[in-house]
Amino acid sequence: MKFNFFHLMPYPTLPDDFDERFSSPSLTYPSGQFDPEVGMEAYDRYLGELEYADQLGYDGICVNEHHQSAYGMMPSPNIMAAALARRTSKAKVMVLGNAIGLRDHPLRVAEEIAMLDHVTKGRVVSGFVRGIGWEYFGHSINPVLSRERFNEAHDLIVKAWTSEDVFQWWGKHYEFRYVNIWPRPVQRPHPDIYIPGAGSTETMKYCAEKRYTFMSVYAPNSTVKRWFDGYRSACADLGYEPDPEKIGFAIPIYVAETHEQAHREARHHVEFLFHKMLKQGPEIVLPPGYMSESSLAGLLKGGAGAFSRLSYDDLVDRGMVLVGSPESVTEQLERMRDELGFGQIMALMCIGDTPHHRVVRTMELFANEVAPNFRSAEREPEAVPA
Amino acid sequence: MSTDAGVEVRTERLQVGAGEVRLLRAGSGPPLLFLHAAGGGGWTPFHDGVSASFDVLAPDHPGFDESEQTEEVEGVDDLVYHYLRLLDILGIEKATVVGASFGGWIAAELAVHSPHRVEKLVLMSPAGLRIPEAPPTDLFILPPDKLVRTLFHDEAIAASMLEVEPTVDDIVRIYHNNTAFARYAWKPFLNDPKLERRLYRIIAPTLVLWPEHDKVIPREHAERYAETIADARLQILEDCGHALYGERPEEVTRAVLAFLSADANGGSQ
Numbered sequence: 001m002k003f004n005f006f007h008l009m010p011y012p013t014l015p016d017d018f019d020e021r022f023s024s025p026s027l028t029y030p031s032g033q034f035d036p037e038v039g040m041e042a043y044d045r046y047l048g049e050l051e052y053a054d055q056l057g058y059d060g061i062c063v064n065e066h067h068q069s070a071y072g073m074m075p076s077p078n079i080m081a082a083a084l085a086r087r088t089s090k091a092k093v094m095v096l097g098n099a100i101g102l103r104d105h106p107l108r109v110a111e112e113i114a115m116l117d118h119v120t121k122g123r124v125v126s127g128f129v130r131g132i133g134w135e136y137f138g139h140s141i142n143p144v145l146s147r148e149r150f151n152e153a154h155d156l157i158v159k160a161w162t163s164e165d166v167f168q169w170w171g172k173h174y175e176f177r178y179v180n181i182w183p184r185p186v187q188r189p190h191p192d193i194y195i196p197g198a199g200s201t202e203t204m205k206y207c208a209e210k211r212y213t214f215m216s217v218y219a220p221n222s223t224v225k226r227w228f229d230g231y232r233s234a235c236a237d238l239g240y241e242p243d244p245e246k247i248g249f250a251i252p253i254y255v256a257e258t259h260e261q262a263h264r265e266a267r268h269h270v271e272f273l274f275h276k277m278l279k280q281g282p283e284i285v286l287p288p289g290y291m292s293e294s295s296l297a298g299l300l301k302g303g304a305g306a307f308s309r310l311s312y313d314d315l316v317d318r319g320m321v322l323v324g325s326p327e328s329v330t331e332q333l334e335r336m337r338d339e340l341g342f343g344q345i346m347a348l349m350c351i352g353d354t355p356h357h358r359v360v361r362t363m364e365l366f367a368n369e370v371a372p373n374f375r376s377a378e379r380e381p382e383a384v385p386a
Numbered sequence: 387m388s389t390d391a392g393v394e395v396r397t398e399r400l401q402v403g404a405g406e407v408r409l410l411r412a413g414s415g416p417p418l419l420f421l422h423a424a425g426g427g428g429w430t431p432f433h434d435g436v437s438a439s440f441d442v443l444a445p446d447h448p449g450f451d452e453s454e455q456t457e458e459v460e461g462v463d464d465l466v467y468h469y470l471r472l473l474d475i476l477g478i479e480k481a482t483v484v485g486a487s488f489g490g491w492i493a494a495e496l497a498v499h500s501p502h503r504v505e506k507l508v509l510m511s512p513a514g515l516r517i518p519e520a521p522p523t524d525l526f527i528l529p530p531d532k533l534v535r536t537l538f539h540d541e542a543i544a545a546s547m548l549e550v551e552p553t554v555d556d557i558v559r560i561y562h563n564n565t566a567f568a569r570y571a572w573k574p575f576l577n578d579p580k581l582e583r584r585l586y587r588i589i590a591p592t593l594v595l596w597p598e599h600d601k602v603i604p605r606e607h608a609e610r611y612a613e614t615i616a617d618a619r620l621q622i623l624e625d626c627g628h629a630l631y632g633e634r635p636e637e638v639t640r641a642v643l644a645f646l647s648a649d650a651n652g653g654s655q
Contacts, residue, residue: 140575288572289565289569300557
């Protein structure tokens with residue numbers, strides 16, 4: 001199994017009266033609440049954590065894109081990846097991903113990823129995402145066109161990476177008379193592409209057809225199982241079985257010396273993430289046309305509700321977070337792996353407002369006492385360096 | 387179907403371009419094309435009222451309710467061509483055009499494009515103008531309860547509408563109409579930056595009806611339309627919110643019929 005250290009780079013604090021005063025930390029949470037001193041320190045700390053993950057032997061270090069939100073401070077994930085490129089040496093630098101549905105100029109993404117591929121010496125993974133609903137408000141991009149913009153931007157970027165000659169692009173959303181990117185990527189035919197899915201069968205089929213890595217977003221194990229089964233069955237329809245490493249499981253993880261201590265400490269940080277950082281009404285998460293009507297009906301009939309309605313115990317019971325001692329986390333992870341059948345995890349270890357020393361402890365305990373159990377089970381020769 | 391007022395409403399299915407359109411129709415007299423607001427189409431007591439004097443044509447816009455969304459209709463400019471095509475199919479050379487809110491925007495664009503095909507024009511709290519100092523409310527971001535309270539001035543009506551818990555089908559239907567609305571109006575948001583400088587083309591006598599307590603379209607929009615269109619006047623409807631014919635159907639019907647029944651050169655109030 002591959003272990004990736006995923007960061008959201010959250011703004012580390014919210015005011016005490018956040019719940020009463022603000023409907024969400026996203027889109028409309030005033031930027032006056034952002035203290036640049038806190039920001040400077042946070043970026044420095046978070047980049048340090050990602051670099052340390054490389055030293056600890058994590059297979060990948062992951063950044064992602066969010067806008068106008070305290071939930072994640074990476075409007076440009078490529079800038080964060082660039083900051084990591086020459087300070088790390090082994091881990092894949094995973095941009096999960098660029099929100100290409102939001103971009104008016106997808107060639108810029110093609111160029112930046114190609115540059116990153118050089119600076120990292122071929123370690124870049126290129127995720128593509130549509131962008132969260134509220135980002136369609138923030139960018140004034142029509143959410144009705146989200147999926148077709150995503151698809152066209154993807155096709156254009158891949159062609160730009162793989163074509164060896166100048167070409168023209170006459171699409172519905174993008175038109176270019178001279179496409180000819182310099183540099184083109186190191187990895188051939190192009191860096192690996194990862195795409196997250198949240199239940200859309202369209203996305204499962206898309207990943208299956210293109211043999212891309214399919215990732216989950218935060219959801220109960222039972223839901224994630226349906227998604228991964230859907231992806232596997234889409235692959236089966238095409239006559240192949242996907243390598244488990246083509247399935248990435250995203251989950252917040254918190255490890256302490258004992259199970260009790262881990263839960264005692266994690267509760268606050270997990271609630272901070274799910275109840276505050278993910279406080280968002282359906283009107284900003286699902287703008288019109290962002291989701292198909294059949295998917296919406298499925299979501300409503302499935303009784304999907306806001307994260308804020310789930311207690312800490314619910315989140316733990318449903319497998320939406322993984323908390324415990326190294327032994328109990330190993331056991332839970334084995335069970336989840338056997339049930340869900342993934343070959344990569346994207347572990348969020350800076351959960352909400354978790355302080356640095358606790359993130360580091362989780363990273364170390366996990367790398368030294370959890371991950372090796374899975375690597376030896378697969379008889380992989382290289383142990384995780386301490 | 388027959389309405390409470392005893393009006394016999396016919397449902398016609400017409401092929402317009404690549405898509406099928408549902409057209410509700412009743413009444414007799416000169417043709418009146420009604421272009422509905424963003425909430426969706428259908429037949430209301432207001433339609434009953436005007437059908438006493440007109441052959442009322444109430445189509446659903448493509449993508450709304452029971453009219454198909456097609457690739458060829460992706461903006462308000464396309465909607466203008468869509469409705470010209472619909473009039474051609476029905477053999478109607480000239481019609482009175484009444485549009486509400488989003489439909490008012492379409493009506494104004496239609497009258498700009500083909501002034502000679504519009505007998506009289508009624509713009510009810512019309513969207514469509516770009517007035518940066520007084521932009522319309524962002525309807526897309528309002529949760530359902532706030533949306534209803536924004537549309538209606540009468541709190542009792544809003545409260546009674548919110549009493550009923552929507553079913554999954556209701557929510558999906560609203561999402562369906564909102565999706566069509568967003569396709570046409572997300573960006574530029576509810577406006578065509580070029581519309582105002584083209585309004586001089588409208589020759590039809592025009593009534594701009596604006597409700598006193600409109601929390602969606604600021605008064606500046608109604609005033610700008612009334613000032614810029616050559617033969618236009620502004621009428622303020624008191625004690626009413628943006629929902630207009632949904633909130634005060636009798637008063638709206640009376641105002642519209644009074645305007646439409648006046649002589650072309652007469653000053654009937």
